[in-house]
Amino acid sequence: METNAQTARRSLATEAVHAGREDLARLGLHAPPLDLSTTYPSYDSRAEAARIDEFATTGARPEGPPVYSRLDNPTTARFETALARLEGTESAVAFASGMAALTATLLVRGAMGLRHVVAVRPLYGCSDHLLGSGLLGTEVTWVDPAGIADAIRPDTGLVMIESPANPTLAEIDLRAAAHSCGEVPLLVDNTFATPVLQRPAESGARLVLHSATKYLGGHGDVLGGIVACDEDFARKLRQVRFATGGVLHPLAAYLLLRGLSTLPVRVRAASASAAELARRLADDPRVERVHYPRIGGAMVAFETAGDPHEVIGAVRLITPAVSLGSVDSLIQHPASISHRIVAEGDRHSSGVSDRLLRMSVGLEDVDDLWADLDQALSAGSPLTAAPASAPVAAPRTSAARAAARAAAGN
Numbered sequence: 001m002e003t004n005a006q007t008a009r010r011s012l013a014t015e016a017v018h019a020g021r022e023d024l025a026r027l028g029l030h031a032p033p034l035d036l037s038t039t040y041p042s043y044d045s046r047a048e049a050a051r052i053d054e055f056a057t058t059g060a061r062p063e064g065p066p067v068y069s070r071l072d073n074p075t076t077a078r079f080e081t082a083l084a085r086l087e088g089t090e091s092a093v094a095f096a097s098g099m100a101a102l103t104a105t106l107l108v109r110g111a112m113g114l115r116h117v118v119a120v121r122p123l124y125g126c127s128d129h130l131l132g133s134g135l136l137g138t139e140v141t142w143v144d145p146a147g148i149a150d151a152i153r154p155d156t157g158l159v160m161i162e163s164p165a166n167p168t169l170a171e172i173d174l175r176a177a178a179h180s181c182g183e184v185p186l187l188v189d190n191t192f193a194t195p196v197l198q199r200p201a202e203s204g205a206r207l208v209l210h211s212a213t214k215y216l217g218g219h220g221d222v223l224g225g226i227v228a229c230d231e232d233f234a235r236k237l238r239q240v241r242f243a244t245g246g247v248l249h250p251l252a253a254y255l256l257l258r259g260l261s262t263l264p265v266r267v268r269a270a271s272a273s274a275a276e277l278a279r280r281l282a283d284d285p286r287v288e289r290v291h292y293p294r295i296g297g298a299m300v301a302f303e304t305a306g307d308p309h310e311v312i313g314a315v316r317l318i319t320p321a322v323s324l325g326s327v328d329s330l331i332q333h334p335a336s337i338s339h340r341i342v343a344e345g346d347r348h349s350s351g352v353s354d355r356l357l358r359m360s361v362g363l364e365d366v367d368d369l370w371a372d373l374d375q376a377l378s379a380g381s382p383l384t385a386a387p388a389s390a391p392v393a394a395p396r397t398s399a400a401r402a403a404a405r406a407a408a409g410n
C-alpha cells in the first residue's frame, strides 16, 4: 500500500498548506477568501447562457465568473483542488455530506443502467443501508475481497470497499481489489486512512470517497463529503450535484480547506497515540481483542471483557459520541449506534461484535487518555453472555431502523 505522497511533485505536508491557494498572491491575499454569494451579477447574459449550456452538456467546471452557487462556488473549488492534489487525482467534487457524495456516485452509475454494486462488509452503517435498502434502486452483492471478480456482472456499476473499515478497521489489499474489478470502477472510502496514510488512486481505485466531516475537517464542526476521481467522472458528478442540489456550503468548504492544512500533523500525532493505546489495551486482561490497522491511523477498536455499555458510560475525558476524526477523542458502541441500522446477523458475520467499542483518538496527551480508559474499563462488570446490542430492541424493518437512526451520525 502507498504510505505517502512520494510520487507527488511536492510532499503531502507542503501540498496540505499550499494546494487550492495558487491564486492568492495574484489576488493580493494571504488567507483564502470566503465567498458566500449565492448568485453573481451578469452584465453579459449571452456569455453567461453559453457557460450554462457548456456546463449542462459537459459538466466541466465553468470558466470565467461564477453563475450560481449550486453550479460553482470559488471557495468550494479551492477545497476540491486541494483534496484532489492530496489524493493524487485529476479532480474532486464536494458534497453536503459523505452520504450525499455516495448518493451522487450511485446516481451517476444508475443513470447509465449500472445499478448493481459489489461491496465488501463492513462498511459504515448508513453506506451499508443505502446500498442494501433499495432506496436508490441499487442491488448489492456482498462478498469477501477474494470474491469481487466473480461477483461482477454486465450491469455492475461499482465495487465499494472501506479500508480500514468502519468499525472493525479490517484492511483490504487495494491493489488486488482494483485488479479484481477490471473495468468496473473501484470506490475506496478513505475516510479512516486519509491521504496521509494511503492514497487509493495510486493503487488503481478510480473513486476515492471521504466523509470530510471527519479528519479533513478535523474539529467536529463541519459536515461534508467529497469524491476524488478523474475529470471524466467528476463531470458527471457535477451534473448530478447541480441537478439534485447536494452542494457543500461555502462556509463548510472554507473550514475544510483550513482543516486540510493541518491534516498531516493531526493524523500523525493522533496515530502515534492510537498505536500506543492499542499496545496498552492488548496487554490488558479487561480487553479481549484489539483491532488496529497495519497502516496505522488514529482509530482503535477493542472488544471488552466487561459490559461495553458500562465502559462507555464511565468515560470522563473521552466523549461518548458518534463520529470521529476530531481533535478530541470520541468513543462509541457500533452495534448500538453507527451500525445499528445493519441487521444483527450481517453485523456479526462481518466482525462487528456486540462487545466492540470504537475509539477515535484525538490530540490529548496519551497518558491522560489511558488514565480515562483505564478507569472506564474497570467500570465494565464481567459478562457471561454477549451484551445486548443496545438497551432497547432494534427496530425490525429497515424503514423503522432508518427513522430510529435519523438523528444519528456515524
Ligand code: PLP
Pocket: 097, 098, 099, 100, 124, 127, 162, 166, 189, 191, 192, 210, 211, 212, 213, 223, 224, 225, 323, 409, 410
Ligand atoms: N464513510 C464513513 C467511513 C463514515 O464513517 C461516514 C460517517 O461516519 C460516512 C462515510 C458518511 O459521512 P457523513 O456523515 O459525512 O454523511
